Amino acid sequence: MRVAWTSDQVRALEEPLLAAGVPLMERASFALAVHVAGVLRERRGRVGGARAVVLAGGGNNGGDALHAGALLAGRGVEVWAVTTSARVHAAGLAAVRAAGGRVVTVADPEGPDVRRVPVDEAAALAARADVVLDGVLGIGARGGGVGGVAGALVSAVGALPDRPFVVAVDVPSGIGVDDGTRSGPVLDADLTVTFGAAKPGLLLPPAARSVGRVEVVDIGLGGLPEGARPHVVRLEVPDAAALWPVPVAASHKYTRGVVGVVAGTRSYPGAAVLATTAAVRSGAGMVRYLGDVGETVVAHRPEVVVGPGRVQSWVFGPGVSPDDAGQRRRIEFAFEGVLQRGEAAVVDAGALELLPRHVGPHVVLTPHAGELARLLTRLGADVDRAGVEAEPLRWARLAHERTGATVLLKGGVTVVAGRGGAAYAQADAPAWLATAGAGDVLAGILGALLAGRVDDLHDDASLVAALAATAALVHGRAAHRANPGGPVDAAAVADALPGTIADLLREAGTLAP
Ligand SMILES: NC(=O)C1=CN([C@@H]2O[C@H](COP(=O)(O)OP(=O)(O)OC[C@H]3O[C@@H](n4cnc5c(N)ncnc54)[C@H](O)[C@@H]3O)[C@@H](O)[C@H]2O)[C@@H](O)CC1
Ligand SMILES: Nc1ncnc2c1ncn2[C@@H]1O[C@H](COP(=O)(O)OP(=O)(O)O)[C@@H](O)[C@H]1O
Ligand SMILES: [K+]
Numbered sequence: 481m482r483v484a485w486t487s488d489q490v491r492a493l494e495e496p497l498l499a500a501g502v503p504l505m506e507r508a509s510f511a512l513a514v515h516v517a518g519v520l521r522e523r524r525g526r527v528g529g530a531r532a533v534v535l536a537g538g539g540n541n542g543g544d545a546l547h548a549g550a551l552l553a554g555r556g557v558e559v560w561a562v563t564t565s566a567r568v569h570a571a572g573l574a575a576v577r578a579a580g581g582r583v584v585t586v587a588d589p590e591g592p593d594v595r596r597v598p599v600d601e602a603a604a605l606a607a608r609a610d611v612v613l614d615g616v617l618g619i620g621a622r623g624g625g626v627g628g629v630a631g632a633l634v635s636a637v638g639a640l641p642d643r644p645f646v647v648a649v650d651v652p653s654g655i656g657v658d659d660g661t662r663s664g665p666v667l668d669a670d671l672t673v674t675f676g677a678a679k680p681g682l683l684l685p686p687a688a689r690s691v692g693r694v695e696v697v698d699i700g701l702g703g704l705p706e707g708a709r710p711h712v713v714r715l716e717v718p719d720a721a722a723l724w725p726v727p728v729a730a731s732h733k734y735t736r737g738v739v740g741v742v743a744g745t746r747s748y749p750g751a752a753v754l755a756t757t758a759a760v761r762s763g764a765g766m767v768r769y770l771g772d773v774g775e776t777v778v779a780h781r782p783e784v785v786v787g788p789g790r791v792q793s794w795v796f797g798p799g800v801s802p803d804d805a806g807q808r809r810r811i812e813f814a815f816e817g818v819l820q821r822g823e824a825a826v827v828d829a830g831a832l833e834l835l836p837r838h839v840g841p842h843v844v845l846t847p848h849a850g851e852l853a854r855l856l857t858r859l860g861a862d863v864d865r866a867g868v869e870a871e872p873l874r875w876a877r878l879a880h881e882r883t884g885a886t887v888l889l890k891g892g893v894t895v896v897a898g899r900g901g902a903a904y905a906q907a908d909a910p911a912w913l914a915t916a917g918a919g920d921v922l923a924g925i926l927g928a929l930l931a932g933r934v935d936d937l938h939d940d941a942s943l944v945a946a947l948a949a950t951a952a953l954v955h956g957r958a959a960h961r962a963n964p965g966g967p968v969d970a971a972a973v974a975d976a977l978p979g980t981i982a983d984l985l986r987e988a989g990t991l992a993p
Pocket of ligand 2 (some may be wrong): 890891915917920
């Protein structure tokens with residue numbers, strides 16, 4: 481599990497340690513230098529003789545970068561520090577100089593001993609580097625992107641035609657550290673070396689697209705205090721495996737969970753096939769289908785039972801248009817069971833327009849950004865698709881607050897907002913998964929998961945958000961497995977589910993090999 485702490489949470493953990501004289505910056509900069517040396521070795525075979533440019537802002541983030549630069553200079557790297565502020569971390573600057581590094585500035589220099597260079601010249605230095613360390617801004621960044629001459633430098637380095645390898649120190653400078661927003665120039669990183677724990681902006685879109693590979697370095701901050709919740713979580717294989725319902729010898733199809741799927745119409749029969757197939761292939765005990773295309777469904781999935789009956793979870797909406805009277809009636813009727821008997825439900829596509837006024841967190845909405853914008857607009861918020869894409873967690877949370885439902889917002893990074901402030905950001909899928917019908921498959925996976933864990937949902941409402949994140953993880957991994965490195969179709973993703981789930985459980989040691 482990868483957890484993200486906010487800047488305030490990090491500062492609260494740092495404060496007593498710094499007061500006690502714990503050398504946090506030494507630890508951070510040492511680990512940073514080790515990672516940069518690793519990059520140099522991997523890319524050039526050796527560390528000595530490489531050229532590194534350190535971009536250093538006026539705070540401790542610049543201090544980390546300068547100290548790391550000094551360590552690299554000590555290993556034979558030609559180091560140039562470019563400072564973006566008149567005052568920078570004094571000890572870091574002295575260390576760079578003492579180790580033989582050279583220093584220039586793009587800011588107004590305070591003393592005569594730093595040569596001022598134009599932004600273009602500093603960017604040209606970066607262009608010739610094997611690696612650039614971005615220590616312009618860390619968790620002390622105020623909103624609105626990188627300002628002043630530092631912003632001009634970040635833009636100029638980012639626009640270089642032959643971009644050097646960029647290592648972000650703690651976070652890529654310019655991202656919204658706590659909310660993942662991007663509102664000005666950001667220096668996209670190839671690698672982010674972050675201290676203590678990930679920060680929300682490293683996991684949340686759109687900033688998460690700027691972070692490259694993320695390495696979390698333990699600098700001894702310990703953990704969050706009792707009862708404090710990480711701001712955002714990203715589940716990994718062992719977490720998903722631990723949440724996946726695995727049958728035992730005494731299980732039968734009803735204890736494993738029955739999924740009722742109300743999907744597809746005569747115009748869109750494929751959605752019914754994909755959603756039911758995904759539910760079957762995710763290990764539901766039984767899948768029932770309600771709708772007008774039962775024959776097509778059974779032709780593809782003979783295991784599916786057509787017609788009403790008891791279910792533990794529902795999948796509403798793939799391929800359903802709300803003006804289809806039959807499906808509309810079935811969904812509205814089934815929602816009564818959801819509200820009265822506590823059956824879980826996945827509400828997708830056309831069914832989002834049929835959502836009752838208020839539901840519980842055992843109902844999971846699965847909109848993409850456009851659908852969430854439409855839903856929120858109906859609920860009185862002023863937001864369009866671009867607005868949702870700019871701040872996905874904020875809007876997913878608002879939808880949770882206004883509807884009571886758990887909200888899974890689909891996208892390149894899938895964001896989940898649920899009860900008790902639960903927030904997940906999953907980036908498991910190849911971009912090839914952005915294909916028609918992929919959402920129907922996700923709905924089926926989640927339906928099977930909810931049916932299998934329905935008894936636990938009502939004891940722990942925040943579990944639903946974790947299950948939604950698990951569904952996104954399995955969906956993404958199934959897409960990778962369906963055709964590694966190439967295009968996938970939704971049916972192939974559904975077909976890859978049994979193997980994906982078996983691998984997941986094996987990898988986590990939940991199943992014997
Ligand atoms: N407190 C500590 O001793 C430790 C801090 N650490 C490092 O220190 C960083 C935090 O350091 P700071 O709190 O000094 O803050 P930063 O270094 O992130 O930024 C503060 C500086 O940036 C300027 N600034 C803020 N917003 C700006 C904007 N939008 N545009 C342009 N300039 C802006 C401020 O005026 C100030 O000079 C962490 O990210 C981490 O890299 C680590 O070394 C671990 C220990
Ligand atoms: N750039 C991307 N990278 C990875 N996955 C993506 C990307 N864009 C969309 N997806 C995923 O693809 C699926 C598309 O679902 P959806 O928009 O509902 O399509 P449909 O309605 O045609 O099934 C979602 O699971 C979403 O998270
Ligand atoms: K940085």
